[in-house]
Amino acid sequence: MPDLPQHESPGQVLDVELHILDRQVLDRDDVPIGHVDNIEVDGIEPGRELDPASPPVVTNLVLNSGILPRMFGGRPPASRLHRVPWSAVRNVGTAIELGEPGASFDVTWSERWVRDHVIARIPGGRHAPE
Amino acid sequence: MKKYFAVALGILTAIGGFVDIGDLVTNAVVGSRFGMSLAWVVVVGVVGICLFAQMSGRVAAISGRATFEIIRERLGPRAGAANLGASVLITVMTLTAEVGGVALALQLASGVQPLLWIPLAAFAVWLVIWRVKFSVMENVAGLLGLALVVFGVSLFLLGPDWGDLKTQALQQTSHPRETPLTYWYYAIALFGAAMTPYEVFFFSSGGVEEKWTEEDLVTSRANVLVGFPLGGLLSLCIAGCAATVLLPRGIDVDALSQTVFPVAMGAGQLGLAVVILGVVAATFGAALETGLSAGYALAQFNGWSWGKFRRPAEAARFHLTMIICLVVAVLVLLTGVDPILVTEYSVVFSAIALPLTYLPILVVANDPQYVGEHVNGRLMNAVSTVYLALILVAAIAAIPLMILTKAGA
Amino acid sequence: MLLNDILSLPVVGPEGRLGYVADCRFAIDGSPGPLLADAQLVGLIVAGKHRHGFLGYERTSVRSPAPLAWWFERRQRGSFLVLWEDIESIDDVVRVRPGYTRWSATL
Amino acid sequence: MRLRVVVATIGAIALLVSGCSGSPRDMSMGVREAQSAVGTARLALTSSEDGDTTGSFAEAMVDEAGTRLSSASSTASAFKPTDRRTAAQLEAVTKALGDADTAIRHASEALAGFPGAPSVRDALDELETVATDLGDLAGNLEAPR
Numbered sequence: 001m002p003d004l005p006q007h008e009s010p011g012q013v014l015d016v017e018l019h020i021l022d023r024q025v026l027d028r029d030d031v032p033i034g035h036v037d038n039i040e041v042d043g044i045e046p047g048r049e050l051d052p053a054s055p056p057v058v059t060n061l062v063l064n065s066g067i068l069p070r071m072f073g074g075r076p077p078a079s080r081l082h083r084v085p086w087s088a089v090r091n092v093g094t095a096i097e098l099g100e101p102g103a104s105f106d107v108t109w110s111e112r113w114v115r116d117h118v119i120a121r122i123p124g125g126r127h128a129p130e
Numbered sequence: 131m132k133k134y135f136a137v138a139l140g141i142l143t144a145i146g147g148f149v150d151i152g153d154l155v156t157n158a159v160v161g162s163r164f165g166m167s168l169a170w171v172v173v174v175g176v177v178g179i180c181l182f183a184q185m186s187g188r189v190a191a192i193s194g195r196a197t198f199e200i201i202r203e204r205l206g207p208r209a210g211a212a213n214l215g216a217s218v219l220i221t222v223m224t225l226t227a228e229v230g231g232v233a234l235a236l237q238l239a240s241g242v243q244p245l246l247w248i249p250l251a252a253f254a255v256w257l258v259i260w261r262v263k264f265s266v267m268e269n270v271a272g273l274l275g276l277a278l279v280v281f282g283v284s285l286f287l288l289g290p291d292w293g294d295l296k297t298q299a300l301q302q303t304s305h306p307r308e309t310p311l312t313y314w315y316y317a318i319a320l321f322g323a324a325m326t327p328y329e330v331f332f333f334s335s336g337g338v339e340e341k342w343t344e345e346d347l348v349t350s351r352a353n354v355l356v357g358f359p360l361g362g363l364l365s366l367c368i369a370g371c372a373a374t375v376l377l378p379r380g381i382d383v384d385a386l387s388q389t390v391f392p393v394a395m396g397a398g399q400l401g402l403a404v405v406i407l408g409v410v411a412a413t414f415g416a417a418l419e420t421g422l423s424a425g426y427a428l429a430q431f432n433g434w435s436w437g438k439f440r441r442p443a444e445a446a447r448f449h450l451t452m453i454i455c456l457v458v459a460v461l462v463l464l465t466g467v468d469p470i471l472v473t474e475y476s477v478v479f480s481a482i483a484l485p486l487t488y489l490p491i492l493v494v495a496n497d498p499q500y501v502g503e504h505v506n507g508r509l510m511n512a513v514s515t516v517y518l519a520l521i522l523v524a525a526i527a528a529i530p531l532m533i534l535t536k537a538g539a
Numbered sequence: 540m541l542l543n544d545i546l547s548l549p550v551v552g553p554e555g556r557l558g559y560v561a562d563c564r565f566a567i568d569g570s571p572g573p574l575l576a577d578a579q580l581v582g583l584i585v586a587g588k589h590r591h592g593f594l595g596y597e598r599t600s601v602r603s604p605a606p607l608a609w610w611f612e613r614r615q616r617g618s619f620l621v622l623w624e625d626i627e628s629i630d631d632v633v634r635v636r637p638g639y640t641r642w643s644a645t646l
Numbered sequence: 647m648r649l650r651v652v653v654a655t656i657g658a659i660a661l662l663v664s665g666c667s668g669s670p671r672d673m674s675m676g677v678r679e680a681q682s683a684v685g686t687a688r689l690a691l692t693s694s695e696d697g698d699t700t701g702s703f704a705e706a707m708v709d710e711a712g713t714r715l716s717s718a719s720s721t722a723s724a725f726k727p728t729d730r731r732t733a734a735q736l737e738a739v740t741k742a743l744g745d746a747d748t749a750i751r752h753a754s755e756a757l758a759g760f761p762g763a764p765s766v767r768d769a770l771d772e773l774e775t776v777a778t779d780l781g782d783l784a785g786n787l788e789a790p791r
Contacts, residue, residue: 004619004643009581011568013646015544018562018595021211022203024195024433031444034433035202039542041580044629046540052624057569058578062431062541070207070543090574092567094193094500099574102435111435115446122260125442125449129263206594234583241702307678381685382678385710387703388686394699395689402699487606496603511604518607539675539721 014092017055024095025063025084027102034107036096037070040083058086061096063107111118137352145270145279146359150362150416151231152224152323153400153475155408155470157365158389159538160316161372162382163308169366171317175324176362176518180354182488185495185506185514186330187350190337195336197491198430200500204490213486214431218424220483221328223476225420226459229255229471231413234386239406245464252460255417259452264339264438272413272418277408282367284396285406290374298373314533315538318524319474322481324362325521328423330487335426347504371396385470425452438451474537481528484521492518545629550585550621553637560633561586561618562595583633584644585628586618599644618644669725671733672686673739674787676722680746681780687753688773691766694757701757708754715750719743735787742779749776 016039020040025034043056060083069075082105090099100107119125160168187196195203198217202210233247251325258267333354344352371392372383383389386409392406421439429436429448463469492514494500506514532538542563550557562584582590584598597611598618625639659756689706694704722743727733749772764772 006645007581007620007622007642009564009566011566011576012540013581014565014567014578015205015565015584015595015598015633015646016565017546018598018646021594022206024203024430026198027304030578031435031440032429032433033435035431036575037543041542043580044540044545046630047628049628050623050626055580055623057580058565067562071211075541087572087574092207094195095199111446114450119446119449120443120578122442124261124581127261128441129261129438130266195755204594204596238703238706241705259785279745315790374690379685379689381689382682384714385686385707386645387710388709391689391693391699392705394693398698399700402703491608492604493593493601497599497601508603514603515606 012092019092020061020096023092025061026095026097027105028090028098028100030097033102033105033111036061036063036081037065038062038081040081041089053086060085061089063105094101133349137349138351138496139269139359140353141360142276143359144353145364146262146272146275146412147268147415147419148358148361149228149275149368150224150326150419151413151469151473152326152480153230153361153365153413155383155386155388155473156316156319156323156477157368158372158376158383159474160320160460161369162376162388164313164316165373165377166295166366166369167301168313168317169321169369170298171320172324172362172365172369173323176359176365176447177513178321178521179325179329180358181510181514181517182328182491183333183358184326184332184351184354184399185510186205186336186491186505187354188347189345189491189494189500190334190348191342192344192502192504194197194338195494195500196426196430197331197487198336198427200494202431202433204493205486209486210431212426213483214427215486216479216483217327217331217427220326220476220479221331221420221424221427221481222455222458223328223472224328225417225424225455226462227469227473227476228413228417228420229456229459230472231386232410232417233463234469235406235409235413237389238390239403239410244469245466248460248463251414251417255414255421256453256456259421259438260442260449264288264336267438268336268415269282271411271418274411275408277404278364278412280366280393280397280401280404281371284393284401285367285374287372287396287401288374288392289534290370290521295370295373300357309460309535311337311531312535312538314527315478315535318481318528318531319477319538321524322479322484322528323477324365325484326480327483327487328420330491331423331426332419335422335430335437339437341439342527344502344504361445369534385524395417407520424455425449478532480526481521481524483525485518485525488518488521545583547632548629548631550571550583550633550635552635552639556589557635558585558618560584561615562598564620580623581619582622582642584618584620586615588614600646615644620644650710668729670787672708672721672725672737673732673736676718676743677739677780677784677787679718679721680715681777681784683711683718683750683775684746684773684780685712686714687750688770688777691753691757691770691773695766705754705757708757710748712747712754715743715747719747738783739787742776742783746776748778749773 020036023036027033040060041056042117063082065076065081074115083119084105088098088100190196201213229251232251233244236247237244375392376397390405394402425448430450434447435445442449495506546560559610560583565578566581567576567578571574571577577646593611597615620642623633625636627634627636664790689709690704693699727736752764753769755763756766
């Protein structure tokens with residue numbers, strides 16, 4: 001294999017599998033809210049000739065929506081995709097940091113449900129350990 | 131001064147926290163059947179856990195990412211989920227064994243049936259996880275676990291033929307009553323007992339819990355590099371006691387009472403009281419660690435909020451996971467299954483799950499994005515790669531050996 | 540469109556099959572947003588045999604421990620980057636325009 | 647790929663078959679377990695007499711020895727004799743295990759100190775006799791695996 005030319009892009013370069021998928025997502029206060037399971041882009045229409053001048057851009061990260069489809073194929077119903085808009089992303093490093101609190105994303109509903117119905121009802125559940 | 135105190139405390143808790151029901155039982159079984167001829171495996175296992183615990187701690191301190199986040203990130207959904215399934219299964223098995231161990235030890239102290247102690251012990255574990263601060267929990271359990279040093283004292287009081295023990299350790303001759311297959315089966319069990327995967331989950335998550343930074347690396351390295359080998363030495367003393375008292379009498383260990391008996395013989399009733407206290411502390415401490423590890427693993431894999439530094443309500447699914455795991459452990463124990471048997475299986479299954487945990491740790495400990503300038507050195511990488519190969523061989527050989535030897539019968 | 544639908548699609552060039560989509564490369568260099576600029580697609584990483592390799596790790600500059608790096612690289616040998624402007628269409632297969640350029644896949 | 651599956655399956659079946667069938671070695675394994683149980687009970691009694699252990703600890707040890715002995719019996723009886731020689735051996739083994747069971751029960755009673763229970767001294771003597779018998783028996787049987 002001859003040495004191929006190296007393509008240089010301005011800005012941070014991200015390979016989806018390497019840098020984004022399965023990374024931990026932290027909210028504004030560094031609280032984990034999920035992992036990236038998928039990425040939504042616009043600008044690709046299946047079957048149409050693509051426009052070289054307007055590359056697709058990331059619109060949403062999809063969190064915790066079906067580890068099973070990723071393991072076995074298929075996809076979860078569109079209504080169950082927990083989306084986080086790209087505009088909420090503050091930094092992409094060893095974790096993906098958001099600029100908003102976790103409660104503003106629907107991916108945290110199960111956390112809130114368990115909290116409200118189970119954990120907070122057990123005595124001491126709302127107190128810090130001593 | 132405060133810094134030296136922190137280092138000393140860390141080392142002491144590392145020693146006390148190193149030995150759990152798996153180490154206790156496996157070392158006693160091996161000592162009673164093979165003498166010191168498998169001592170080399172303990173050494174190999176301790177070096178291995180030092181390597182990988184240290185790496186996972188370094189990754190956690192610098193990047194803030196605990197081990198199961200790394201596993202998910204580097205292995206992807208399929209292999210990651212396979213590892214999650216295996217790790218949670220083994221960790222809950224170990225948790226079951228530890229809770230059972232607490233109950234057995236309390237039975238030895240009180241004469242009251244273990245079935246009555248099991249729910250109590252599990253509830254106490256939950257209460258500590260629920261209410262006690264991480265550092266307090268770790269230090270108290272670790273320091274009380276130091277009572278197990280009485281194994282070393284008893285070994286001296288028993289006055290064994292040291293030359294004989296040394297010969298056994300150096301010649302690796304298996305006892306005439308044993309076959310090479312059982313010898314290697316127990317080699318894998320000992321290896322698995324020393325390198326149980328929950329230890330790295332707990333160690334790295336503990337680093338995040340205690341908010342380690344780059345400056346804490348020296349302390350954490352000292353804890354591991356001094357504490358774990360001393361814990362390994364303690365394991366060897368357990369084996370040595372069994373080799374001195376039980377091996378010549380043809381007694382194979384299959385109960386906790388036999389494990390601690392040599393201490394009674396060497397140090398009398400006082401020694402017995404101390405060793406039982408040590409066993410309760412060590413198994414209780416390990417029950418906390420395994421319970422938390424199951425929660426860490428599941429929460430980190432799914433990206434849930436986790437950690438004892440948060441209020442339970444701020445890590446709701448994490449706490450719910452641990453409650454469920456404890457309930458499962460109690461239900462399993464209430465069927466009357468022998469905790470010692472659960473222990474013996476859990477250490478061998480540990481050996482099987484090791485490669486998928488240690489591969490991502492090794493890879494990420496070389497990645498500057500995660501550890502900055504603190505990437506592995508050449509020697510570290512060479513030794514770790516050899517270990518990865520070793521772990522792979524042990525994992526592949528474990529199941530066939532288990533079937534061929536009827537689980538070491 | 541969801542990106543996982545593109546990952547591991549077969550890639551076809553003018554001279555026949557080239558391999559599979561192993562990864563998608565983005566760069567944060569689009570129009571500025573509130574926190575980060577938009578992430579625009581640079582191109583697709585095409586791999587010959589193994590579709591996933593070690594999740595892209597082989598493309599980083601990390602070369603140690605040597606035996607592992609050697610193994611990962613071997614599994615991903617021959618992969619390359621195709622830029623967005625060289626991609627004609629994406630449906631069940633990814634079609635590459637005639638006269639496309641192979642770029643190095645390494646980061 | 648399919649070949650690999652076939653080889654793996656055959657390997658697994660071979661392992662299972664070789665691991666699970668009963669053999670004369672089951673008897674020696676059973677005797678070995680019984681020796682271990684009797685030895686444990688003897689240690690419990692002597693150490694309790696010497697004051698090295700508490701009563702409840704010694705009782706727990708003897709209880710566990712009893713459990714181990716039942717497991718020894720089931721280990722030994724996994725073997726189904728095929729000829730006269732092994733049938734006679736199995737009979738001897740079964741009898742020795744029965745004696746051991748009685749001896750351990752007596753040891754347990756002696757420790758508990760019920761009225762009419764054997765003395766610790768007597769229980770120890772009985773255990774010693776049983777241990778000797780088991781030792782002789784083990785020597786006659788095929789060596790354990």
